Amino acid sequence: MHISAQWISFSTIVRKEIRRFMRIWVQxxxxxxxxxxxxxxxxxxxxxxxxxxxxxxxxxxFVVPGLIMMSVLTNSYSNVVSSFYSAKFQHSIExxxxxxxxxxxxxxxxxxGGVCRGLAVGLIVTLMSLFFTDLQVHSLSVxxxxxxxxSVLFSLMGLINAVFANSFDDISIIPTxxxxxxxxxxxxxxxxxxxxxxxxxxSQLNPILYVVNTFRYGILGVSDVNIVTAFLGxxxxxxxxxxxxxxxxxxxxxxxx
Amino acid sequence: MTALTIENLEKTYAGxxxxxxxxxxxxxxxxxxxxxxxxxxxxxxxxxxxxxxxxKTAGQVNVxxxxxxxxxxxxxxxxxxxPQEFNFNQFENVLDIVVNQAGYYGLSRAVxxxxxxxxLTKLGLWDKRNQPSRNLSGGMKRRLMIARALVxxxxxxxxxxxxxxxxxxxxxSMWEFLREINAAGTTIILTTHYLEEAESLCRNIAxxxxxxxxxxxxxxxxxxxLNKEVFIIDTRAPLAAAPQxxxxxxxxxxxxxxxxxxxxxxxxNDVFKALEAQKIEVVSMRxxxxxxxxxxxxxxxxxxx
Numbered sequence: 001m002h003i004s005a006q007w008i009s010f011s012t013i014v015r016k017e018i019r020r021f022m023r024i025w026v027q028x029x030x031x032x033x034x035x036x037x038x039x040x041x042x043x044x045x046x047x048x049x050x051x052x053x054x055x056x057x058x059x060x061x062f063v064v065p066g067l068i069m070m071s072v073l074t075n076s077y078s079n080v081v082s083s084f085y086s087a088k089f090q091h092s093i094e095x096x097x098x099x100x101x102x103x104x105x106x107x108x109x110x111x112x113g114g115v116c117r118g119l120a121v122g123l124i125v126t127l128m129s130l131f132f133t134d135l136q137v138h139s140l141s142v143x144x145x146x147x148x149x150x151s152v153l154f155s156l157m158g159l160i161n162a163v164f165a166n167s168f169d170d171i172s173i174i175p176t177x178x179x180x181x182x183x184x185x186x187x188x189x190x191x192x193x194x195x196x197x198x199x200x201x202x203s204q205l206n207p208i209l210y211v212v213n214t215f216r217y218g219i220l221g222v223s224d225v226n227i228v229t230a231f232l233g234x235x236x237x238x239x240x241x242x243x244x245x246x247x248x249x250x251x252x253x254x255x256x257x
Numbered sequence: 258m259t260a261l262t263i264e265n266l267e268k269t270y271a272g273x274x275x276x277x278x279x280x281x282x283x284x285x286x287x288x289x290x291x292x293x294x295x296x297x298x299x300x301x302x303x304x305x306x307x308x309x310x311x312x313k314t315a316g317q318v319n320v321x322x323x324x325x326x327x328x329x330x331x332x333x334x335x336x337x338x339x340p341q342e343f344n345f346n347q348f349e350n351v352l353d354i355v356v357n358q359a360g361y362y363g364l365s366r367a368v369x370x371x372x373x374x375x376x377l378t379k380l381g382l383w384d385k386r387n388q389p390s391r392n393l394s395g396g397m398k399r400r401l402m403i404a405r406a407l408v409x410x411x412x413x414x415x416x417x418x419x420x421x422x423x424x425x426x427x428x429x430s431m432w433e434f435l436r437e438i439n440a441a442g443t444t445i446i447l448t449t450h451y452l453e454e455a456e457s458l459c460r461n462i463a464x465x466x467x468x469x470x471x472x473x474x475x476x477x478x479x480x481x482x483l484n485k486e487v488f489i490i491d492t493r494a495p496l497a498a499a500p501q502x503x504x505x506x507x508x509x510x511x512x513x514x515x516x517x518x519x520x521x522x523x524x525x526n527d528v529f530k531a532l533e534a535q536k537i538e539v540v541s542m543r544x545x546x547x548x549x550x551x552x553x554x555x556x557x558x559x560x561x562x
Binding site: 001005012086091097100257 | 308331340365
């Protein structure tokens with residue numbers, strides 16, 4: 001397939017994905033806005049006032065970057081897992097499989113769709129946070145690059161989950177039993193400095209700790225982790241998961257007989 | 258160059274079931290070709306391999322001279338597929354489904370919209386273009402899949418049971434449409450359970466059973482193999498008993514209806530003469546069963562016997 005035709009196919013998939021989550025905005029864009037507003041009110045304004053400073057910042061300032069990142073990664077993941085699995089379930093994925101579109105274009109299209117939803121929700125949550133705190137961006141390049149890379153990473157995870165899923169139950173297992181616990185224990189609500197040394201070490205194994213803290217560094221200029229390590233880790237995972245996803249599509253695992 | 262050449266195509270599924278046992282066939286450009294067979298014969302597996310949804314175990318497939326092992330992407334551009342089951346997003350609207358499909362083949366938005374309008378109009382769906390596809394009737398959904406398969410204007414159109422569950426009037430209009438695009442040069446391969454459909458539309462035919470080709474010939478040649486046809490004759494006046502016609506088996510079904518067996522080489526004129534001699538007036542006559550259906554059943558029985 002010629003490169004210009006591949007571009008058209010890619011933009012068609014991305015447009016379709018954006019239209020999908022915009023069409024069902026009550027399910028995709030509104031819930032994170034409401035949930036995060038409640039987090040801001042309860043954890044930031046009500047409880048946060050009693051907690052006091054954390055890492056040299058008010059609790060509200062501390063928690064906002066973590067909450068933005070939490071919504072970005074969960075929405076990137078859920079966009080791809082639900083869209084790809086739904087296409088598999090309805091067999092509409094066959095529209096793409098019978099076409100000359102190469103698998104890497106299909107993969108890139110779904111990933112960019114997930115990134116668009118992650119960024120859209122991230123933007124909504126960021127705008128809502130402005131009602132509760134002033135955001136001063138310490139490093140725009142770090143902030144933007146980590147949010148985009150994180151969104152790519154979790155979109156890839158969503159796609160792998162969707163390929164292996166056999167039912168709608170299977171697409172909620174990873175978010176419920178893996179993603180949510182890792183996010184809550186990933187430094188969204190607290191600095192790992194508060195933990196005993198052993199648990200600080202255990203927390204270092206949680207990949208979400210790195211993306212949350214790197215994003216927090218971009219906004220506030222403070223982080224519990226080395227941000228160079230975090231960037232390299234995220235990039236390495238993206239390369240590994242992209243290769244794994246492409247292998248799954250090329251292999252036709254659970255998509256072709 | 259053929260539109261499609263299949264050589265020694267085999268498919269064994271993961272569980273060990275051998276769906277295709279080395280089938281070979283050729284379809285000429287511009288042909289209207291029927292692939293017939295009972296359920297589980299290997300028709301859908303064959304189509305699945307042609308459109309890349311099923312991976313072959315062995316054998317070669319060429320589409321307009323393109324070997325799918327060498328350049329499946331180029332081969333796919335030549336093929337449009339209408340599957341048996343609805344396989345579009347039930348929540349997308351009709352126009353988006355067709356326009357997006359054009360995009361997956363690399364057609365620009367402008368061309369995609371032009372083609373979508375052309376084929377949705379031809380198939381009577383343009384008025385429904387902004388409707389979610391789930392709101393369409395069964396027949397409309399099937400026509401939507403045809404429009405989607407044609408939007409990149411393939412040279413080979415493959416239809417897997419396109420008129421299953423479609424009412425008679427709509428089936429006839431779909432036949433007209435398929436004849437029209439075939440006359441315009443598109444090669445068509447059709448699988449169907451309605452043998453009347455194959456007899457009416459197709460020039461050549463392959464019968465597949467248990468993963469093997471049982472018969473490959475023209476529809477005309479196949480029908481010539483029929484030894485016997487059964488006709489139903491309606492009479493104006495009621496009959497007390499079945500009339501005699503020398504050399505023919507005549508049965509009475511009811512007081513106004515007769516069944517006559519006519520073997521190859523015999524003439525219907527002799528039957529009419531015999532009836533006329535007995536002052537029996539015929540008001541209408543028809544085939545008892547679809548001729549191809551009889552042939553099909555006899556071939557399948559021969560193979561299984």
